[in-house]
Amino acid sequence: MTLEAIRTAVANSCHKAGREVDDVTLIAVSKVQSNARVAAILDQGHRVFGENKVQEAAGKWPDFREIYSGIELHLIGPLQTNKARQAMELAQAIHTLDRPKLATTIARLAQEMGHCPDLFIQVNTGEEDQKAGCLPAEADTFIKDALAMDLPVRGLMCIPPVDEEPSLHFALLAKIAARNGLKGLSMGMSSDFETAIALGATHVRVGSAIFGARVYE
Numbered sequence: 034m035t036l037e038a039i040r041t042a043v044a045n046s047c048h049k050a051g052r053e054v055d056d057v058t059l060i061a062v063s064k065v066q067s068n069a070r071v072a073a074i075l076d077q078g079h080r081v082f083g084e085n086k087v088q089e090a091a092g093k094w095p096d097f098r099e100i101y102s103g104i105e106l107h108l109i110g111p112l113q114t115n116k117a118r119q120a121m122e123l124a125q126a127i128h129t130l131d132r133p134k135l136a137t138t139i140a141r142l143a144q145e146m147g148h149c150p151d152l153f154i155q156v157n158t159g160e161e162d163q164k165a166g167c168l169p170a171e172a173d174t175f176i177k178d179a180l181a182m183d184l185p186v187r188g189l190m191c192i193p194p195v196d197e198e199p200s201l202h203f204a205l206l207a208k209i210a211a212r213n214g215l216k217g218l219s220m221g222m223s224s225d226f227e228t229a230i231a232l233g234a235t236h237v238r239v240g241s242a243i244f245g246a247r248v249y250e
């Protein structure tokens with residue numbers, strides 16, 4: 034597919050759901066993709082990108098920022114506490130706040146640095162051992178604690194288990210967000226962003242459908 038086709042699909046999903054197209058941000062997930070592929074998307078005017086790893090983002094985006102203005106970078110991969118400062122310097126949003134220690138670290142750094150990226154709290158809706166995110170049962174408390182630290186928590190994020198119906202997870206995430214007064218919902222990837230938009234996604238993270246398959250070398 035192409036960027037244009039995905040934009041159209043996002044717009045169509047919004048219309049179907051009776052939602053404004055502007056209420057959904059398309060994050061082009063550029064992890065592992067070559068600079069040539071990323072530049073091609075930038076040349077088409079897209080400015081919102083997602084990366085999984087701080088290291089990889091740091092090696093790539095400062096250079097692009099010298100050439101293209103208005104780039105908005107979203108970190109969507111698990112974040113180690115010792116990388117938090119670098120993440121906050123690089124990114125306009127972090128989607129993977131998932132534990133108290135990371136929250137207190139980000140709060141301290143935000144004081145020191147005088148700014149903080151938008152934050153999404155990752156919820157492990159499938160309660161998978163190998164996956165990051167706070168458990169659904171712990172989410173309300175964690176959200177309240179993070180807000181009490183004055184952190185700019187904009188919403189919640191989830192990655193459904195690969196072998197389950199994603200809509201159940203999207204609906205659960207939306208329910209937790211609503212009862213905590215949070216508007217942002219980062220959910221939906223290449224295979225299920227249309228379902229996610231129908232269930233209220235405000236941020237969809239689409240990689241391979243825009244860039245083509247990731248080639249790991």
Ligand SMILES: *Cc1c(COP(=O)(O)O)cnc(C)c1O
Binds near residue numbers: 110222224241
């Ligand atoms: C890689 C990744 C995506 C994009 O996945 P695609 O299936 O290529 O669209 C979205 N979200 C997260 C957290 C990812 O790690």
